[in-house]
Amino acid sequence: MSEPSNSGVGYRVPGAGSDRRLAYLLVAPTVAVLVALSIYPLIHVVTLSLQVTSGGASRWSLGNFARLFSDHFFLAALGHTLVYAACALTLEFFLGLGLAVLMNNQLRGRSLFRAALLVPMMLPTVVAGVVWRLMLNPNFGAVNGTLRSWGLNTAALTWTSSPRLAMLSIVAVDVWQWTPFMFLILLAGLQAIPQEPYEAACMDGSSAWQTFRHVTLPLLKPAILVALLLRTMDLLRVFDQVFILTEGGPGFATETISLYIYRTAFRFSDFGYAAAMSFVLLIVTNIVSAFYIRVLQAREA
């Protein structure tokens, strides 16, 4: 037991000192993990990105960042990532919102539908990627097989082998897998909306669309922003399904920034340049996230 405190505080909780120590002790592992796994690596990435290695010797330089602007592979990969994220996010949002509104109503077999909708999200991404790669095989895949059985000519539908269809293929797989996530968050948001505003709208003779536009959407905004924020961060750093479905091909058509960073670091052993690219990706992700968070806070204020 500690001595009575002679500070200005007029009362003392017995054992407050050891409580505080316990609090620090309980927080310490989390802080240690955070420092070890997030803060230290971040600092390390920044130092790496500012070093250029040539002939076995490293020196400080902004060369890695300068190289980013003249590297058309980097710019193309960044472009692919943004196109991929924008397309997948838009589709997932509208599909997820539609499904959530639909499932929020009293439908027959609703619980069965809900359970079925969540299956894709529960599969490991790698498994989903391998299955889709087989299904999209132009010759013995299930997709073209089904189309052929309907009498369609699938000769031009080479999916992941076609520069035009490859991006569409990877977006489709992402939409298939992650729309349920959007759906789940939006459905939770819908169910948290109280009944009263709807009753008031009904009394005022508002149409179904007007109710959706002026009651549901504003009240759903926090859930929408959280869902968009989480999906955007995931989409910007997408790696595994693209790596399995196309490996960035054909001819770089689906190479995303994470794939290019992976190659640069682990295949070409150019850690400095990879660190510079990672840093740019981090900044892009932060800008987008900051935008969402600002919109979210503006509503709450």
Add this chain to the structure above:
Amino acid sequence: MTAIPLWIHEPAHKVFYLRLGRKTDDERSLAMELSLEPSGVFRIRYGAMNSALKEILSSDHRMRSVSLSILSGMLLVALIPGLLSCQRDPNAKSLTLAVNSGVEGDALKQAALDYEAQTGVHINIAEFPYANLFEKELIDLGARSRAYDLIMLDDPWFPKFASQHLLTELTPLLQQRGLKGPDEDFVATSIALGREPYRTGSLYAMPYVGNSQLLFYRKDLFAKHNLPEPATWNDALAAAKIISELETNGAPGGGKIYGYVMRAAQGNAAVADFMPIFWAFGGEMLDANYQPAVNSAEGIAALKFMLELGKYSPPGYASFNADEVGAHLLQGTAAMSINWPAWISSFNDPAKSRVIGNMEFATLPGAKNPGQAEIGNWLLAIPRDAKNKDAAFDFLLWATSAEQMKRSAIRGNPPTRKSLFNDPELVAKFPAYPTQLRSLESSRPRPRTPHWNEIENVFGIYLSKANSGELSAEDAMNQANTEIGKILERAK
């Protein structure tokens, strides 16, 4: 599972035990033993809780148990690398090998067990998937953490390791053992891979598995249409055309047989399938001054030929990798391809193959130049900073001896010794061995540059762009040439 680690300290032997989870008397608990021997050797062993450990852990008089919070547990985890790096006894008979997880690494693992039984040298195996092995080895050797005494290298990686001086020169070690140089029995093109500079320089690695590409073709279809074994790429193209046009319903399950199947996915796949055509047409990736030359007239002609051959390949081949090519050949829906010897055995496996007894193997066709396969050997090397160079080299010599390599061959790895390719017992088991030897002896390595991974990547991207119809052959080769030039320029 709540984990309250329990530590026991035995001062005499410096052995620590760590219990992970559950209770001491529970068989499902894991136990970890950390021991620091007087010689300085640090070992970690772990396994399920067994009766012996239970006794140690529950005998009160020997036990000093401390209940530790997760924080202390973390602290200990943080200490382990420090303890591991403590100086080992240089005379300790223990080796650590970095191997590829796959049939090649399995053979070496098995050999290590045999060696351990024969000599008592303890061998630890660190096994990594092919995609990770290169980065693990390069990072470890570069950081001089001295984790490995012997490493397996795919031959295209060798120039990177050699140029950074990360490997031990082997000739002095041979001389210490009264040998002038490596055994004359090694295939010349294989032993040349372990020298830096190529073929003429000092020896830094020895070849363990001797792969080189072969032309796979369906001898039943070739006989049916009176086609000769392709000696030139024009023969191959003509045969592909005839088979594609006539066998519109000849596949085992009905459906078309394609005359050829190409592996043209971006990256290694497209490059490996293109190089033999490129060389046969007279192309060279780097000229005598180490400048890129893929957009030469010969190079462009070779790519045009590849696109021509692609017309008789199944649709979507621009994203095919080894699995798709293998599937087409095994299902009988394609008649020809360039492939690696590892696939040979599957064609006579009834569980996989619908073309049993019909696949034949030949050396690669020529064009302007005689046909040359790409070589793909697994090498064994000793890191420059290895702890036990002598013990590692003894094992290396033993594993690459004719007797041991024969055992590796029986396990499915092509050897790198001429005598074994002609060994009657092995030839009876692997009838393609004489052809494989001819292919290996006339093979060539991928361009020997420390920047091969980067060059292969961009070359693969442009080959893929040409095969998927995005770029013409001329544009693809011109742009590839520019990009390869940038890589070499940056490396200066």
